[in-house]
Amino acid sequence: xxxxxxxxxxxxxxxxxxxxxxxxxxxxxxxxxxxxxxxxxxxxxxxxxxxxxxxxxxxxxxxxxxxxxxxxxxxxxxxxxxxxxxxxxxxxxxxxxxxxxxxxxxxxxxxxxxxxxxxxxxxxxxxxxxxxxxxxxxxxxxxxxxxxxxxxxxxxxxxxxxxxxxxxxxxxxxxxxxxxxxxxxxxxxxxxxxxxxxxxxxxxxxxxxxxxxxxxxxxxxxxxxxxxxxxxxxxxxxxxxxxxxxxxxxxxxxxxxxxxxxxxxxxxxxxxxxxxxxxxxxxxxxxxxxxxxxxxxxxxxxxxxxxxxxxxxxxxxxxxxxxxx
Amino acid sequence: xxxxxxxxxxxxxxxxxxxxxxxxxxxxxxxxxxxxxxxxxxxxxxxxxxxxxxxxxxxxxxxxxxxxxxxxxxxxxxxxxxxxxxxxxxxxxxxxxxxxxxxxxxxxxxxxxxxxxxxxxxxxxxxxxxxxxxxxxxxxxxxxxxxxxxxxxxxxxxxxxxxxxxxxxxxxxxxxxxxxxxxxxxxxxxxxxxxxxxxxxxxxxxxxxxxxxxxxxxxxxxxxxxxxxxxxxxxxxxxxxxxxxxxxxxxxxxxxxxxxxxxxxxxxxxxxxxxxxxxxxxxxxxxxxxxxxxxxxxxxxxxxxxxxxxxxxxxxxxxxxxxxx
Numbered sequence: 001x002x003x004x005x006x007x008x009x010x011x012x013x014x015x016x017x018x019x020x021x022x023x024x025x026x027x028x029x030x031x032x033x034x035x036x037x038x039x040x041x042x043x044x045x046x047x048x049x050x051x052x053x054x055x056x057x058x059x060x061x062x063x064x065x066x067x068x069x070x071x072x073x074x075x076x077x078x079x080x081x082x083x084x085x086x087x088x089x090x091x092x093x094x095x096x097x098x099x100x101x102x103x104x105x106x107x108x109x110x111x112x113x114x115x116x117x118x119x120x121x122x123x124x125x126x127x128x129x130x131x132x133x134x135x136x137x138x139x140x141x142x143x144x145x146x147x148x149x150x151x152x153x154x155x156x157x158x159x160x161x162x163x164x165x166x167x168x169x170x171x172x173x174x175x176x177x178x179x180x181x182x183x184x185x186x187x188x189x190x191x192x193x194x195x196x197x198x199x200x201x202x203x204x205x206x207x208x209x210x211x212x213x214x215x216x217x218x219x220x221x222x223x224x225x226x227x228x229x230x231x232x233x234x235x236x237x238x239x240x241x242x243x244x245x246x247x248x249x250x251x252x253x254x255x256x257x258x259x260x261x262x263x264x265x266x267x268x269x270x271x272x273x274x275x276x277x278x279x280x281x282x283x284x285x286x287x288x289x290x291x292x293x294x295x296x297x298x299x300x301x302x303x304x305x306x307x308x309x310x311x312x313x314x315x316x317x318x319x320x321x322x323x324x325x
Numbered sequence: 326x327x328x329x330x331x332x333x334x335x336x337x338x339x340x341x342x343x344x345x346x347x348x349x350x351x352x353x354x355x356x357x358x359x360x361x362x363x364x365x366x367x368x369x370x371x372x373x374x375x376x377x378x379x380x381x382x383x384x385x386x387x388x389x390x391x392x393x394x395x396x397x398x399x400x401x402x403x404x405x406x407x408x409x410x411x412x413x414x415x416x417x418x419x420x421x422x423x424x425x426x427x428x429x430x431x432x433x434x435x436x437x438x439x440x441x442x443x444x445x446x447x448x449x450x451x452x453x454x455x456x457x458x459x460x461x462x463x464x465x466x467x468x469x470x471x472x473x474x475x476x477x478x479x480x481x482x483x484x485x486x487x488x489x490x491x492x493x494x495x496x497x498x499x500x501x502x503x504x505x506x507x508x509x510x511x512x513x514x515x516x517x518x519x520x521x522x523x524x525x526x527x528x529x530x531x532x533x534x535x536x537x538x539x540x541x542x543x544x545x546x547x548x549x550x551x552x553x554x555x556x557x558x559x560x561x562x563x564x565x566x567x568x569x570x571x572x573x574x575x576x577x578x579x580x581x582x583x584x585x586x587x588x589x590x591x592x593x594x595x596x597x598x599x600x601x602x603x604x605x606x607x608x609x610x611x612x613x614x615x616x617x618x619x620x621x622x623x624x625x626x627x628x629x630x631x632x633x634x635x636x637x638x639x640x641x642x643x644x645x646x647x648x649x650x
Contacts, residue, residue, distance in 0.1 A: 023462075057492065062451045062485030069455020072440060073390065075462060077455070092482070096445045097452060105433035105441060106423030107646030141647055165649035 001184055007177040009151035010116075011040050013158035014078065018048050021076055024162075027054035027063055028080030028116075037082045038118060038177050064090035064115060068098045068167070071113040076162070081117040084133050084171060098167035099142030112165040114158075119147070120173045120211055120261055124305055127297035132210075132261040134171045135268035138238035144168045144192055145238040149213040151181040153236060156190030164192065173211040192237050195245035201231035204319050205249040207272055208259040209235040212310065216259055219315040228323055238268055243275040250276050254285040257318045259310055264292035289318040335608050341383065341540045342603065343617050345375040345596045348399040350625045351408055352571075355398065355415060355429075358629065359575050364415045367444075368429045371399030373570030376595035377502055378403035380543025381470070381565070384551045388465060390438045390456050392449040393472040395430035396569075397442030400472060406434040412628040418635035425638040426646065438467075446507075447473060447480035450499070454486050457495035457560075468496040468554045476507025478521055487528040490560035498554045499530075500547075501564045502537065508573045509581040522564035530560050537565030538593040568593070 004012075017024045026041060032055040035042035044053045056063040060081060067079035081087045087094065094115065101109050121130030138145040144166055148154035154172065161168045190196075198213060199220050206216040213234045220230035231249050235241065250256050256276055258269035273288045294308040352370040359368050371378070374396075382403040385391075393400045401411055406422065414421030415429050422432050430444040440456070443449040453471030460467045477483050478501070490497045503521055505512050518524065525532035531553060535546030543565060550561040568590035572579045603609040 025462075054493075057485075057488055059485035059488060061482050062454065062489050065448070065451020065482065065486075066455035066458060066489055069392075069452035070458045071455070072452065073456045073459025073463075075455075075459045092445055092448055093451060096448055097443070101441065102649070103647050104423060104427045104431040105435065105646075106421070106426050108423070108433050108435040109440065110649050112649075144648075 001182040003180050004151055004183050005177065006151045006154055006172070006179045006181070007038065007040055009155040009183050010158060010172065011042070013155045014041065015044070015047070017078070017158075017162050018044070018052060023074065024076040024078065025052040025054060026078045026080060027056050027067065029056055029058060029082050031055060031080055036080065038174065041080070060086050060089035061093055065093040065097065067113050067115065068093055068101070068111055071111045071167070072101070072109055076112055078114045078116060081115060083129060083174070084117045084119045085128055085131050087115075087117055087133070094137065094143070094167070094169070095140055099140045103142060110165045111167045113167045114161050114170050115168070116170045116172065118174050119171045120175060121298045121305065121309060122175050124300055124302060126300040130298040132293070134169065134238060135262055137169050138241070138268060142167070143239060145171065146192060146236070147171045147210045147238060148236065149173075149176065149210050149234050151179070151183045153190050153196070153234075155183055156188055157192065157236065159187070160189040160192050163189070171210070175211050179214070190236070193240040193242055194236065195242040196234045196236055197231060197245065197249065198234045199230065199232040201229040201253065203229045203253055204255040204257060204322060205231045205233060205246070205253045206257050206259060206315065207233045207235065207246055207269070209238065210261070212259045212261055215310065215312050215315060219312045219319070222312075222316060223319055228319060230319065235272070241271070243272065243279070246272060247276060247279045250280045251283045254283050255322045256284070257289045257291065257315060257322065259291045259315055261310060262293055263295050264290060265295060267292050286322045289322060291315055291318055337383070338603060338608060339613070339617065341379050342596070342599060342614070343621065344379045344403055345540065345599065346618060346621045347408070347624060348375045348378070348402045349596055350621050351398060351402060351411075351628070354412070354625050354629055356575065358416065363633070364429065365417065366428050367395070367574045367576070368415070369396040369574050370571040371396055373590070373595070374502060374504060374537065374567045375399055376540035376543050376599070377537040377565045377567050380540040381500055381547045383544050384547035385470065386467070387438065388467040390440055390460070390467060390469045391472070392440050392453045392456065392469070393442050394446070394449065394474055394477065395442050395444040396474070397430065397432045400442070401432040401434065401439055404434070404437050404439045406432065406437060406439055408624055408628040409631040412632035413635045416632040416635070417637060418632055419638040420631070420635040424642070424646070447477035447482040449473070450477065450482050450486035451489070453497050454489045454495060457490065457497035458493070460496050466555065468498060468551065470498045470500055472500045472502060474507065475501065475503040475505065475512050475516065475521060478524065479507065479515055487525065487530055487560070487562070491528040491530045494557075494559040496554050496557070497560045498550050499560060499562045501562060502567055503564055504567050504569045506569065506573070506582070509577070511581070520564070522562050525562040530562055531558070532562035532564065534564045534566065537567030538595045538598070540595060540599055
């Protein structure tokens with residue numbers, strides 16, 4: 001099976017969508033000749049032209065709202081918001097319009113819109129360019145929130161998103177674009193709303209999504225050398241949330257460590273922990289542990305940034321605590 | 326030929342009268358039902374502004390698309406949305422335009438290209454830009470009309486939308502209803518410009534003012550704007566000066582404006598003044614007007630009866646129409 005990068009996987013999936021359906025167009029900041037802030041749309045302007053690869057002014061609310069309107073009027077817009085931090089300027093369009101119009105219209109209107117954006121810290125981009133805010137959007141009924149962690153998942157989840165007629169926030173991670181993985185050449189999809197067991201184990205369940213899946217997997221490898229067998233669950237989509245896979249895993253391992261990049265207070269894993277307590281309380285051998293970002297605006301200095309972000313060492317510590325080692 | 330031309334015009338003028346009278350009576354009925362506690366939430370009446378919607382929409386074609394703000398009853402009626410379904414929506418019934426899920430501020434009838442009232446000020450403007458992207462792509466000759474108030478001009482979304490529509494030369498007609506107040510704050514206390522259409526110059530958008538209290542003048546101004554937009558020349562801003570005879574919503578004490586000012590504007594009542602003109606020009610008689618009024622009364626009574634007798638939504642439909650399954 002070919003091994004490609006996360007960037008190439010989403011690039012290929014977008015290209016495929018543009019080729020398949022002429023109602024598909026992409027708009028966003030610097031996606032044309034610049035090729036996208038993370039080089040995902042590189043070459044598209046030459047292949048598909050400026051009618052379908054539309055560089056927008058720096059007007060997030062304007063162009064995200066335009067995406068909603070174009071979707072209502074029969075198009076298949078893919079809107080790129082350079083990073084999730086800038087999505088705050090389009091919050092009204094995403095939360096008040098995209099998520100609600102189907103309900104407010106009594107089902108008369110469809111919004112087949114994909115909003116692609118980039119989440120996460122770790123690039124020393126300081127407080128306003130390093131946030132993970134996808135969990136905010138995941139609280140909103142009417143939206144679907146997708147957070148792929150691997151090249152295989154990003155391509156499969158994007159294809160599944162293109163088959164949807166609902167507004168989807170498709171959240172990529174800035175530090176994953178160069179990561180590599182196996183991606184089959186043929187057509188496949190990864191269903192939205194299905195968590196994935198990325199590593200089987202029997203002692204502790206590590207739950208995460210996006211880049212933190214890789215932190216969990218790396219921790220699991222180290223723990224395996226000590227004889228601790230971790231199961232790693234990748235949520236893959238935050239809404240709809242497949243908590244069954246998590247609960248089943250916890251019923252088997254009796255221990256859970258939840259890992260996410262955003263702040264702990266009100267983080268998405270608070271929801272996951274709550275589901276574990278509600279549905280698998282009697283199976284737990286100890287409290288559900290949570291590893292998350294520290295409660296600070298992400299600082300610039302490298303050592304401070306690293307200290308503020310969740311680390312593999314913290315995961316190892318949490319597992320050791322739960323195992324009584 | 327000349328006689329025939331007058332005959333056609335007369336029929337249209339009487340239809341203008343009927344629509345304006347219908348809006349006025351419908352709104353009065355809304356006030357009654359609100360007072361009886363049968364309509365909940367916010368109700369924003371269109372009384373006094375009838376000539377804007379009726380004159381403007383007479384210049385449109387069935388293929389055209391409309392988005393508007395939360396003071397949307399008059400627009401929906403002028404577009405021919407069923408008053409029974411509208412009143413049922415206001416009373417929160419399953420037979421309503423949105424099956425009771427939208428209410429007064431969110432009237433939709435996609436079959437008539439009436440794509441909703443929106444209750445976040447200016448939120449529909451970027452979406453109208455997107456609708457126009459779809460119209461331009463489909464080359465179906467349709468145009469988009471987006472109605473908003475002077476309050477919406479204060480939002481960034483207005484400016485972003487003018488920017489995008491102009492930059493991309495889109496078939497969208499921005500119809501500004503300047504009624505002088507954003508809720509209770511007067512225009513002079515919220516905008517450093519009296520002639521709001523002049524803001525269009527900053528975006529290289531064609532614009533004109535029109536008297537929104539005069540239904541025929543409204544139609545003329547709109548015909549010119551529609552022709553401009555439909556011919557592919559780009560967006561157009563039409564500023565209709567008008568006045569809200571009632572408060573912002575039913576909850577408004579109207580402490581922010583003088584009774585003298587209200588009297589000044591009521592002398593320009595778009596319905597009464599139009600009637601005087603029709604009779605003076607021998608285009609109608611008091612008896613014909615009475616016939617129209619009686620038909621309007623019957624339609625509104627029927628709408629109220631239909632709404633009252635309709636069932637509330639079934640609670641089992643709480644989860645329907647959130648997503649396209």
